[in-house]
Amino acid sequence: MGERLSGKVALITGGTSGIGAAAVRRLTGEGAKVVFTGSREEAARSLCEETGATFVSHRVQDADGWTELSRHIMDTHGRLDIAFANAGTEKNDGSIEDVSLEGWNSILAINQTGVMLTVQNAIRMMKQNEGQTGSIIINSSMNANAAMGNFVSYSVTKSAVCALAKSAAIHCGKSGYKIRVNAILPGVVETDIIAGIINSQPDPDATRAAYEGMSPMNRLASLEEISGLVAYLASDEAAFISGGEYVIDGATTAGMMGV
Numbered sequence: 469m470g471e472r473l474s475g476k477v478a479l480i481t482g483g484t485s486g487i488g489a490a491a492v493r494r495l496t497g498e499g500a501k502v503v504f505t506g507s508r509e510e511a512a513r514s515l516c517e518e519t520g521a522t523f524v525s526h527r528v529q530d531a532d533g534w535t536e537l538s539r540h541i542m543d544t545h546g547r548l549d550i551a552f553a554n555a556g557t558e559k560n561d562g563s564i565e566d567v568s569l570e571g572w573n574s575i576l577a578i579n580q581t582g583v584m585l586t587v588q589n590a591i592r593m594m595k596q597n598e599g600q601t602g603s604i605i606i607n608s609s610m611n612a613n614a615a616m617g618n619f620v621s622y623s624v625t626k627s628a629v630c631a632l633a634k635s636a637a638i639h640c641g642k643s644g645y646k647i648r649v650n651a652i653l654p655g656v657v658e659t660d661i662i663a664g665i666i667n668s669q670p671d672p673d674a675t676r677a678a679y680e681g682m683s684p685m686n687r688l689a690s691l692e693e694i695s696g697l698v699a700y701l702a703s704d705e706a707a708f709i710s711g712g713e714y715v716i717d718g719a720t721t722a723g724m725m726g727v
Contacts, residue, residue: 470498470499471498471499472498472499472699472703472704472705473495473498473499473500473550473699473702473703474498474499474500475499476499476500476501476549476550476702477500477501477502477503477541477545477547477548477549477550478495478500478501478502478503478548478549478550478551478552478702479502479503479504479505479541479548479550479551479552479586479590480492480495480502480503480504480505480551480552480554481504481505481506481526481528481552481553481554481555481582481586482505482506482528482554482555482556483502483504483505483506483512483515483521483523483554484504484506484507484508484511484512484515484523485506485508485511485659485660485661486657486659486660486661486691487554487607487654487657487659487691487694487695488504488506488552488554488555489511489515489691490691490692490694490695491552491554491694491695491698491699492504492515492519492521493515493518493519493695494692494695494696494698494699495550495552495695495698495699495702496519496520496521497519498699498703500549500550500702501521501522501545502519502521502522503521503522503523503524503540503541503544503545504521504522504523504524505523505524505525505526505527505528505537505555506523506525506526506555507525507527509523509525512525522544524537524540527555527578527582528553528555528578528582528583528585528586529577529578529581529582529585531585534585534589537589538589538592538593541593542593542596547593547594547596547597548590548593548594548597548602549594549597549601549602549603549702550602550603550604550605550702551586551587551590551594551602551603551604551605552604552605552607552698552702553582553583553586553587553590553604553605553606553607553629554607555578555582555583555586556578556579556582556607556622556625556626557574557575557578557579557622558575558619558621558622559571559574559575560574560575561575561618561619561620561621561622562618562619562620562621563617563618563620564620567620567621571621572620572621575621575622575625576621576624576625579621579622579625579626579629580625580628580629580632583606583629583632584632586604586606587604587606587632587633587636587649590602590604591604591636591640591645591647594645594647595645595647599646600644600645600646600647601645601646601647602645602646602647602648603647603648603650603701603702603703603706604633604636604647604648604649604650605649605650605651605652605698605701605702606629606630606632606633606649606650606651606652607651607652607654608626608627608629608630608633608651608652608653608713609622609626609653609654610653610654610655610715610717610720610721611623611626611627612626612627612629612630612651612653612713613627613653613715613721614720614721615627626653629651630651630653630713633649633650633651633711633712633713634649634711636649637649637650637710637711637712638711640710641710641711648701648706648707648709648710649710649711650701650706650709650710650711650712650713650714651712651713651714652694652697652698652701652713652714652716653713653714653715653716653717653721654689654694654716654717655682655683655688655689655716655717655718655720655721656679656682656683656688656689656717656720657688657689657690657691657694658688658689658690658691659691662679662688666679682720683717683718683719683720684718684719684720684722685718685719687718689716689717689718693716694716697714697716701714
């Protein structure tokens with residue numbers, strides 16, 4: 469793997485599993501110094517040993533905790549170049565009729581407010597870089613464009629953070645910062661959680677086929693493919709890309725064949 473991120477400092481939220489952990493591996497592999505957050509300390513320990521990244525226990529919706537996290541990054545590294553706002557949840561979601569106010573609020577706190585706080589604090593740190601440079605990537609979902617009837621809170625928040633990315637990108641550009649903000653919209657990804665769902669079903673093969681059949685490419689995305697897009701957007705190769713939505717779902721939401 470190359471060193472195109474050498475000398476850069478990255479923050480990854482929700483980095484202890486899934487796409488977040490894959491991004492920790494990819495960005496450290498490309499030369500970045502990575503700080504990642506989450507709440508699963510045992511998983512974090514293993515990932516730190518594997519990659520050399522640094523873990524800070526923090527939940528993205530904890531507004532007060534951002535002060536200490538930002539201080540740690542700046543005191544340790546003196547700068548922030550990349551922020552991947554990855555932390556998210558769909559726990560306690562439901563349809564518009566079934567979702568509780570508690571479930572709605574808990575999902576919005578992580579998926580929407582947590583992303584806002586990530587972007588806000590990343591900009592504050594990146595403004596201190598020489599030349600005020602940086603790249604912020606928000607992990608949205610293909611469900612920003614194709615909402616799920618049984619996951620209303622998740623669908624709404626994933627759509628909302630795309631607007632957040634665009635608003636922040638415009639603000640940074642108009643303010644004269646060389647800070648870019650983009651959103652990625654993954655389809656179904658072969659994470660441990662998805663694998664666990666598939667294997668827990670009475671007919672795992674049929675369940676896997678159903679997931680794979682959502683994409684015209686007839687497969688799931690790999691973690692390496694998603695983290696590769698993150699690494700590209702984080703790199704100087706993407707220096708004129710800002711305010712974008714990058715769909716990576718194997719044409720799942722592109723349209724339909726017709727009859």
